[in-house]
Amino acid sequence: MGNLNKIQVSVIGAGTCSDDIASxxxxxxxxxxxxxxxxxxxxxxxxMEHAAKGARDNNGQxxxxxxxxxxxDANPYIDIAVPTGISHARNIVVVxxxxxxxxxxxxxxxxxxxxxxxxxxxxxxxxxxxDISPDIIKAANPEDAVKKAIEQIKNRF
Amino acid sequence: MGNLNKIQVSVIGAGTCSDDIASxxxxxxxxxxxxxxxxxxxxxxxxMEHAAKGARDNNGQxxxxxxxxxxxDANPYIDIAVPTGISHARNIVVVxxxxxxxxxxxxxxxxxxxxxxxxxxxxxxxxxxxDISPDIIKAANPEDAVKKAIEQIKNRF
Amino acid sequence: MGNLNKIQVSVIGAGTCSDDIASxxxxxxxxxxxxxxxxxxxxxxxxMEHAAKGARDNNGQxxxxxxxxxxxDANPYIDIAVPTGISHARNIVVVxxxxxxxxxxxxxxxxxxxxxxxxxxxxxxxxxxxDISPDIIKAANPEDAVKKAIEQIKNRF
Amino acid sequence: MGNLNKIQVSVIGAGTCSDDIASxxxxxxxxxxxxxxxxxxxxxxxxMEHAAKGARDNNGQxxxxxxxxxxxDANPYIDIAVPTGISHARNIVVVxxxxxxxxxxxxxxxxxxxxxxxxxxxxxxxxxxxDISPDIIKAANPEDAVKKAIEQIKNRF
Numbered sequence: 001m002g003n004l005n006k007i008q009v010s011v012i013g014a015g016t017c018s019d020d021i022a023s024x025x026x027x028x029x030x031x032x033x034x035x036x037x038x039x040x041x042x043x044x045x046x047x048m049e050h051a052a053k054g055a056r057d058n059n060g061q062x063x064x065x066x067x068x069x070x071x072x073d074a075n076p077y078i079d080i081a082v083p084t085g086i087s088h089a090r091n092i093v094v095v096x097x098x099x100x101x102x103x104x105x106x107x108x109x110x111x112x113x114x115x116x117x118x119x120x121x122x123x124x125x126x127x128x129x130x131d132i133s134p135d136i137i138k139a140a141n142p143e144d145a146v147k148k149a150i151e152q153i154k155n156r157f
Numbered sequence: 158m159g160n161l162n163k164i165q166v167s168v169i170g171a172g173t174c175s176d177d178i179a180s181x182x183x184x185x186x187x188x189x190x191x192x193x194x195x196x197x198x199x200x201x202x203x204x205m206e207h208a209a210k211g212a213r214d215n216n217g218q219x220x221x222x223x224x225x226x227x228x229x230d231a232n233p234y235i236d237i238a239v240p241t242g243i244s245h246a247r248n249i250v251v252v253x254x255x256x257x258x259x260x261x262x263x264x265x266x267x268x269x270x271x272x273x274x275x276x277x278x279x280x281x282x283x284x285x286x287x288d289i290s291p292d293i294i295k296a297a298n299p300e301d302a303v304k305k306a307i308e309q310i311k312n313r314f
Numbered sequence: 315m316g317n318l319n320k321i322q323v324s325v326i327g328a329g330t331c332s333d334d335i336a337s338x339x340x341x342x343x344x345x346x347x348x349x350x351x352x353x354x355x356x357x358x359x360x361x362m363e364h365a366a367k368g369a370r371d372n373n374g375q376x377x378x379x380x381x382x383x384x385x386x387d388a389n390p391y392i393d394i395a396v397p398t399g400i401s402h403a404r405n406i407v408v409v410x411x412x413x414x415x416x417x418x419x420x421x422x423x424x425x426x427x428x429x430x431x432x433x434x435x436x437x438x439x440x441x442x443x444x445d446i447s448p449d450i451i452k453a454a455n456p457e458d459a460v461k462k463a464i465e466q467i468k469n470r471f
Numbered sequence: 472m473g474n475l476n477k478i479q480v481s482v483i484g485a486g487t488c489s490d491d492i493a494s495x496x497x498x499x500x501x502x503x504x505x506x507x508x509x510x511x512x513x514x515x516x517x518x519m520e521h522a523a524k525g526a527r528d529n530n531g532q533x534x535x536x537x538x539x540x541x542x543x544d545a546n547p548y549i550d551i552a553v554p555t556g557i558s559h560a561r562n563i564v565v566v567x568x569x570x571x572x573x574x575x576x577x578x579x580x581x582x583x584x585x586x587x588x589x590x591x592x593x594x595x596x597x598x599x600x601x602d603i604s605p606d607i608i609k610a611a612n613p614e615d616a617v618k619k620a621i622e623q624i625k626n627r628f
Contacts, residue, residue, distance in 0.1 A: 002388055003386070003388055004388065061394075074317055079318070080352060080375075081318060081322070082396055083410045084398075086403070
């Protein structure tokens with residue numbers, strides 16, 4: 001963890017999602033906050049927004065690493081916005097900035113993030129997501145996902 | 158194709174590979190050159206190097222979009238080097254710069270490129286590669302891969 | 315300011331500096347914290363480190379947007395690290411992430427950040443820095459720099 | 472020059488320019504082509520377009536490293552387009568990809584490129600451009616600029 005005081009976890013997932021997936025994302029955010037972890041995400045809607053809301057509602061802190069140019073692109077539950085202006089390349093920054101990544105469902109964009117995380121040998125915890133490798137650590141539910149992310153981080157850092 | 162005179166095709170694949178995969182990559186490069194296409198790739202070893210050699214040996218032109226800082230990182234079959242200095246984020250530049258992508262086998266890095274290409278609705282032709290979506294157009298062999306890439310480009314641009 | 319609750323200000327300057335410049339940077343960080351602003355910077359040494367220390371010593375929050383790959387590259391006064399892995403291209407992310415930039419002295423790297431900020435029509439407050447344009451708002455001292463940054467932001471957002 | 476067969480020179484300058492500056496840019500492109508150098512630039516209008524035209528009209532080859540997403544953003548004199556999708560961060564890729572940079576006039580965007588080039592200790596040849604450092608090598612005219620760029624490259628690579 002270097003000099004940092006708090007664990008940073010990235011939540012990755014699509015910009016639009018069903019109510020069921022929104023609930024999963026919210027619970028991931030909630031459990032990250034309850035465990036005093038900082039939540040990083042892509043800062044937009046869908047999984048990113050619901051996870052951020054779950055963290056915010058529980059006094060957690062949220063960072064949005066945005067693809068575009070404007071701080072105002074961030075969803076309403078982001079505390080600190082980092083508008084990268086580098087479009088899809090910001091996916092890689094989201095992955096790098098988490099000590100572990102929790103993937104919640106997701107489409108091709110999320111798959112690209114999972115693949116980069118595995119390439120970088122970063123722990124990836126999966127919830128209802130792409131089943132493309134045994135290197136993805138499957139979680140039974142959001143609480144389990146957060147527990148496994150923290151365990152992985154404590155083992156590695 | 159905008160104002161460009163020639164078709165640009167990106168070849169994606171791992172930085173190390175078996176002899177069999179090297180042959181496939183070489184043949185992809187050869188057929189791109191025979192069809193007067195410009196080959197773009199990540200500029201390093203393995204699939205990138207063998208594809209570039211196949212193009213060069215047949216009077217094709219090759220562009221290497223490098224992750225690092227130095228022009229001298231390019232393999233010996235690259236004509237023009239673009240050292241981006243943006244590390245894995247250059248994968249996305251490789252994908253964007255091809256009017257289509259041909260994926261030859263590949264590990265997680267290649268998977269991230271395939272996923273980004275699909276996210277961007279760019280044609281992806283697969284040779285012995287990740288079988289993660291029906292959106293990947295499977296090719297029977299290198300000649301077929303190049304033929305399908307050109308067909309896709311002519312239909313879309 | 316979009317949905318954000320706090321003002322974000324980027325402090326830019328060189329990775330090594332004299333004691334006098336370190337004091338200026340520290341005071342900029344201190345006044346940002348006293349005004350409840352979040353400090354963003356490049357996360358490394360010199361001006362970045364002293365500004366972050368000034369903020370931290372006064373209960374401010376600090377974000378380090380790093381050029382490299384590792385969270386552990388951050389100086390000891392960074393609360394949240396964003397390792398971009400995009401090298402000098404991260405300068406642009408630092409500039410974009412501030413609602414205003416305060417430049418403290420600086421060499422060519424800082425000049426590139428000032429130039430990008432002016433190109434993006436972002437307010438740039440200068441303290442002992444490059445005198446290359448009337449568009450740079452000169453500050454008499456760190457307190458004045460922070461005051462002018464906040465004024466600019468309130469006028470523009 | 473690593474494995475490359477040809478010298479790569481980046482021409483940097485604004486996206487709009489006067490007729491006089493357009494002539495200077497055209498002549499820079501022409502002399503690069505006459506010296507068998509590959510011209511790289513940002514691929515858009517103004518200095519970039521006139522330099523590319525000067526090279527193309529003299530059988531030179533031109534590479535456009537674009538800020539946006541589309542190959543079709545390239546001006547009509549670009550042979551190979553690299554749409555980076557990373558916005559202003561592509562300025563740094565343009566600088567890195569030249570073994571030397573020739574700056575023709577230019578506003579803040581060009582200044583940011585000059586500053587990055589100097590930071591990277593890359594030779595910068597200046598024609599009617601920002602006079603911010605003795606490290607910029609002044610050229611008397613386009614022919615002289617190309618001559619000085621080639622000399623610098625031969626001394627360093």
